[in-house]
Amino acid sequence: MDIEKATRMKRALLDTHTVIVVATIQAFRWKDIQKLEKKPELKQSYQTIVKDLPVEKQQQAIAQLARKNERIINRKQESAKASVRV
Numbered sequence: 001m002d003i004e005k006a007t008r009m010k011r012a013l014l015d016t017h018t019v020i021v022v023a024t025i026q027a028f029r030w031k032d033i034q035k036l037e038k039k040p041e042l043k044q045s046y047q048t049i050v051k052d053l054p055v056e057k058q059q060q061a062i063a064q065l066a067r068k069n070e071r072i073i074n075r076k077q078e079s080a081k082a083s084v085r086v
Helices: 003-007 011-016 025-037 040-050 055-085
Strands: none
Touching (some): 025 040, 025 055, 040 055
């Protein structure tokens, strides 16, 4: 069961069944990486930045960079919308 289905389960169902919900950081990283697949230039830039890291750390670092970049962009867009309303 994915995390979205698990969060929509009814309480009555949870009370009558033993439910274990496991959401790993890797699942969130996977979504970030999937978003990057649509932006090859950005992905290439991130790969250039992390190229000197150990291979096992590169995917994690790219996902972190993608999340931080997305948060910055979202904040700027929200700020721009707020200033337009004023």
